[in-house]
Amino acid sequence: MADPTLLTDLPDQRAVFRRAVPFLAGHRLALAVTLLLNLAGAAAAVGVTAAIGRVVDAAGGGDRPGLLRRVLLLLLLVAGSGVLTWLSRYWLIRTGEHVLAGLRERAAAAVGAAPLRFLEAHRSGELLRRLTGEINGLASFAAATLPDLATAATVLLLTVVMLALYSWLLTALLLLAFIPPALLIVRAFHRRAGAVYAEVASAEAAVSSGFAESLPAQEQLRISGSVPRWLERFARDNDRLQKAQSTEVRTELRLNQLALAQAVCVAGLLVLGAVMVGRGALSVGAAVVFVLAARDIFHRFEDLAGAIGDAREAHVRLARLLDLLRVTGGERAGASAGTTGPDLPARGELILTEVGFGYREGRNVLDGLTLTVDSGERLVIAGETGSGKSTLGKLLAGLYASDHGTVRFAGHDLAAVDAARLRSRIVLVPQEVPLVDGTLAENLAMAAGSPDRAAVARTVDLLGLADWVNSLPYGLDTTVSTRTLSAGERQLVAVARAALTDPAVLILDEATAGVDHGTAARIEEALSALADDRTLIVIAHRADTVARGRRLLEMPGGRLTDIVRETADSA
Numbered sequence: 221m222a223d224p225t226l227l228t229d230l231p232d233q234r235a236v237f238r239r240a241v242p243f244l245a246g247h248r249l250a251l252a253v254t255l256l257l258n259l260a261g262a263a264a265a266v267g268v269t270a271a272i273g274r275v276v277d278a279a280g281g282g283d284r285p286g287l288l289r290r291v292l293l294l295l296l297l298v299a300g301s302g303v304l305t306w307l308s309r310y311w312l313i314r315t316g317e318h319v320l321a322g323l324r325e326r327a328a329a330a331v332g333a334a335p336l337r338f339l340e341a342h343r344s345g346e347l348l349r350r351l352t353g354e355i356n357g358l359a360s361f362a363a364a365t366l367p368d369l370a371t372a373a374t375v376l377l378l379t380v381v382m383l384a385l386y387s388w389l390l391t392a393l394l395l396l397a398f399i400p401p402a403l404l405i406v407r408a409f410h411r412r413a414g415a416v417y418a419e420v421a422s423a424e425a426a427v428s429s430g431f432a433e434s435l436p437a438q439e440q441l442r443i444s445g446s447v448p449r450w451l452e453r454f455a456r457d458n459d460r461l462q463k464a465q466s467t468e469v470r471t472e473l474r475l476n477q478l479a480l481a482q483a484v485c486v487a488g489l490l491v492l493g494a495v496m497v498g499r500g501a502l503s504v505g506a507a508v509v510f511v512l513a514a515r516d517i518f519h520r521f522e523d524l525a526g527a528i529g530d531a532r533e534a535h536v537r538l539a540r541l542l543d544l545l546r547v548t549g550g551e552r553a554g555a556s557a558g559t560t561g562p563d564l565p566a567r568g569e570l571i572l573t574e575v576g577f578g579y580r581e582g583r584n585v586l587d588g589l590t591l592t593v594d595s596g597e598r599l600v601i602a603g604e605t606g607s608g609k610s611t612l613g614k615l616l617a618g619l620y621a622s623d624h625g626t627v628r629f630a631g632h633d634l635a636a637v638d639a640a641r642l643r644s645r646i647v648l649v650p651q652e653v654p655l656v657d658g659t660l661a662e663n664l665a666m667a668a669g670s671p672d673r674a675a676v677a678r679t680v681d682l683l684g685l686a687d688w689v690n691s692l693p694y695g696l697d698t699t700v701s702t703r704t705l706s707a708g709e710r711q712l713v714a715v716a717r718a719a720l721t722d723p724a725v726l727i728l729d730e731a732t733a734g735v736d737h738g739t740a741a742r743i744e745e746a747l748s749a750l751a752d753d754r755t756l757i758v759i760a761h762r763a764d765t766v767a768r769g770r771r772l773l774e775m776p777g778g779r780l781t782d783i784v785r786e787t788a789d790s791a
């Protein structure tokens with residue numbers, strides 16, 4: 221079998237930012253404005269420190285007009301730096317929100333268009349975590365930490381440049397004493413952080429998966445008395461998460477060693493500065509600038525180091541999101557936007573040639589299946605439980621791609637046909653019909669071509685479902701969900717959706733198994749009446765449904781082998 225490409229727990233963290241660059245297209249102007257504002261704000265902030273030094277020197281020299289001018293300049297710089305910093309933060313947050321909204325849309329569309337096999341191969345909590353948790357985490361990073369990080373980095377850089385202009389010797393000594401130990405501490409942190417944050421994200425995903433998958437099964441867990449076992453499994457996942465979070469805290473605490481390096485540097489700077497002022501190599505104002513700027517450097521470095529943990533976490537989140545986009549094809553711009561490829565004819569025959577398919581290596585559910593279903597044919601597929609009937613239905617509907625051979629509709633290989641176009645021609649009504657939370661009308665309208673309310677109401681009448689709809693508290697406007705409608709009622713919704721699509725091929729996979737005989741017969745009659753020339757493939761266990769087909773295909777021994785007999789109706 222052809223395994224789908226899977227998500228990785230610890231995705232590739234190399235060149236994450238370079239790989240994220242294509243997602244910034246369309247935001248370049250906003251990013252350029254943000255960068256300029258950030259530079260201007262940082263320059264004004266650094267200018268404030270320099271202006272204080274000049275005010276001190278003017279005061280010391282008794283230059284009153286000069287002092288007034290410098291005080292005015294200082295006030296201007298203070299006001300300018302405040303306004304510019306606010307503006308740059310605002311633009312950065314706004315741009316970040318736009319970029320992330322685009323990413324969220326792209327990821328949701330990519331997962332929505334991902335092959336069924338890919339979705340089945342992952343725990344739903346894992347996908348949920350990447351679609352919501354990772355993006356929400358990135359959003360809070362962009363709103364809370366990134367602005368501090370950007371300001372701290374720019375101010376740090378410009379402060380060093382300014383200090384070098386005063387005294388390159390003192391600046392070099394300051395940097396030599398502080399930067400190497402600081403970098404060693406940060407590097408040691410970095411080495412551990414990638415794996416630590418990825419483990420936290422993966423453990424969180426396991427906990428949400430446990431909830432996402434077992435909450436809908438609570439009824440079954442109670443019936444079978446399996447709640448204690450479920451709690452044990454949850455305790456294991458929770459234990460793993462708690463250990464991962466403890467390691468995260470211990471790793472982040474290592475950054476506190478920076479405080480020691482700072483204290484040593486401040487002491488050294490004070491002694492050296494005093495000596496240089498004493499020898500006349502530095503003015504008092506310049507010494508003041510050095511002390512203030514050095515404190516600013518340490519303060520900003522601390523901000524940076526404090527944010528490094530968040531930045532590393534955001535880095536892992538971004539890597540996990542990019543992994544999702546890579547695997548689902550969402551990296552390609554416009555990958556899932558609109559329909560592409562040739563339109564499909566309104567009617568056509570379905571031809572399977574040498575089709576092979578399996579879920580697991582070495583265990584084929586279908587093997588070398590060749591079959592032609594003529595346009596307008598009524599075909600019943602019957603067979604024992606687990607023989608592969610639903611799998612065949614999904615292959616015919618293009619929900620799975622075959623491992624070998626081809627499935628063609630009207631001469632078009634389904635593997636190469638645009639999914640949206642395919643859904644408007646071939647519709648599968650499955651055994652289990654999940655609903656989305658919303659009104660009945662909204663759920664019914666989830667059919668190809670997005671039918672309007674009038675079309676929904678017409679179809680409900682046509683299928684003879686008006687009495688059922690009117691029996692609901694608010695008719696079509698009743699809020700429904702998978703839990704509030706019975707299995708049979710959900711099948712009615714799916715059948716109505718299929719009727720709204722008016723497809724060329726309708727595949728009913730035990731689609732009326734959940735409704736009573738009378739309703740089932742009414743629905744099937746209505747469906748037949750909708751389009752006489754529509755191909756109808758009915759997957760069934762029930763003898764009465766089987767008898768209604770014109771041609772019967774059996775799957776003896778768990779393998780669909782050949783057409784076994786024509787039914788009585790076929791004449």
Ligand SMILES: Nc1ncnc2c1ncn2[C@@H]1O[C@H](COP(=O)(O)OP(=O)(O)OP(=O)(O)O)[C@@H](O)[C@H]1O
Pocket residue numbers: 340579580585603604605606607608609610611612
């Ligand atoms: N998503 C899946 N992943 C792995 N194996 C699967 C999956 N879906 C079905 N199978 C396996 O493939 C085989 C065929 O399943 P399928 O649902 O097609 O049978 P079926 O004939 O429709 O059964 P039933 O009559 O019970 O609906 C079974 O052995 C089943 O366990």
